[in-house]
Amino acid sequence: MINTPITRLLGIEYPVIQGGMAWIANAHLASSVSNAGGLGIIAAGNADGEYVRGEIRKAKELTDKPFGVNIMLMSPHADEIASIVVEEKVPVVTTGAGNPSKYMKAWKEAGIKVLPVVASVALAKMMTRLGADALIAEGGESGGHVGELTTMVLVPLIADSTDLPVIAAGGIADGRAMAASFLLGAVGVQMGTVFLAAEECDIHPVYKEKILKAGDLATMVTGKRLGHPVRSLRTEFARTYMKAEYSDIDDESLEKLGVGALRMAVKEGNLEKGCFLSGQVAARVNAIRKSEDIVKSIVKDAEEVLRGAGKWVS
Ligand code: TUI
Numbered sequence: 001m002i003n004t005p006i007t008r009l010l011g012i013e014y015p016v017i018q019g020g021m022a023w024i025a026n027a028h029l030a031s032s033v034s035n036a037g038g039l040g041i042i043a044a045g046n047a048d049g050e051y052v053r054g055e056i057r058k059a060k061e062l063t064d065k066p067f068g069v070n071i072m073l074m075s076p077h078a079d080e081i082a083s084i085v086v087e088e089k090v091p092v093v094t095t096g097a098g099n100p101s102k103y104m105k106a107w108k109e110a111g112i113k114v115l116p117v118v119a120s121v122a123l124a125k126m127m128t129r130l131g132a133d134a135l136i137a138e139g140g141e142s143g144g145h146v147g148e149l150t151t152m153v154l155v156p157l158i159a160d161s162t163d164l165p166v167i168a169a170g171g172i173a174d175g176r177a178m179a180a181s182f183l184l185g186a187v188g189v190q191m192g193t194v195f196l197a198a199e200e201c202d203i204h205p206v207y208k209e210k211i212l213k214a215g216d217l218a219t220m221v222t223g224k225r226l227g228h229p230v231r232s233l234r235t236e237f238a239r240t241y242m243k244a245e246y247s248d249i250d251d252e253s254l255e256k257l258g259v260g261a262l263r264m265a266v267k268e269g270n271l272e273k274g275c276f277l278s279g280q281v282a283a284r285v286n287a288i289r290k291s292e293d294i295v296k297s298i299v300k301d302a303e304e305v306l307r308g309a310g311k312w313v314s
Pocket of ligand 1: 045074098099119144228
């Protein structure tokens with residue numbers, strides 16, 4: 001059993017949080033992770049408030065355990081969803097891709113546990129001051145919108161900059177990486193890519209197959225030119241986008257290339273036009289398993305690694 005400030009803070013059995021993957025992390029996936037003893041997360045992504053409210057209500061039907069909502073702060077619907085989580089009394093909110101300062105007071109007053117993703121020490125300090133309950137330190141190995149620093153460097157920096165519990169994310173899909181996260185100063189992990197291969201994850205079969213087959217160099221980062229670097233599988237779409245990025249095409253046309261790309265990956269498995277977000281750790285995800293198996297086996301393996309962690313020290 002791994003009992004940490006995170007399991008106690010969130011009222012969960014295992015210190016495992018499922019990443020808030022836009023278009024992917026719905027009530028079905030989130031409730032399966034919560035029922036397994038981790039913390040399932042519904043991703044708002046760019047969806048509107050009614051969709052998110054609907055998924056929250058579905059999750060309440062599917063689990064009586066705590067779950068959370070991830071708010072992608074670049075979304076045009078972020079303000080509306082920030083209010084919906086209060087109205088629906090969602091127990092936990094995670095945020096990504098921005099600075100959630102303007103919502104913190106309302107969320108804290110509503111008793112919501114707030115876990116912002118921080119990709120820098122400055123934001124970690126600001127969030128600590130504004131009353132965050134824990135911080136998610138997500139390194140650039142992760143899928144989707146990525147920061148500059150790797151998990152190995154970011155987690156100890158964040159852990160030393162705050163008294164709050166720190167959750168490591170980016171590059172974690174097995175017991176070894178979970179154990180390593182604890183050695184870096186984290187007391188919990190957030191994982192996204194490994195849950196793409198969950199039985200309860202409703203992505204297109206082509207997407208799942210691509211994750212299972214991914215090798216060490218299967219992902220790449222595009223989007224730097226427009227200031228939103230994103231890690232995805234190295235597909236035809238990603239290669240075309242990368243070429244366009246280094247061509248003389250104007251910013252507006254480049255932006256248009258990406259419109260609807262996440263949906264076309266998740267719903268259609270469209271390799272030509274879809275953007276298949278994935279972390280580097282897809283290379284270590286090789287089987288479709290139930291969320292319960294994923295959560296429990298990773299924790300069990302981490303316990304074993306941590307028990308043996310002193311073996312080189314005499
Ligand atoms: O947010 C993510 N991952 C995401 S968001 C997303 S949707 C999207 N689609 C297309 C383009 C851009 C986004 C897909 N994947 N992870 C959490 C994360 N947050 N990573 C990095 C950050 C971050 C970056 C800067 C958090 C805070 C931040 O602060 C900026 C500031 O103003 O201080």
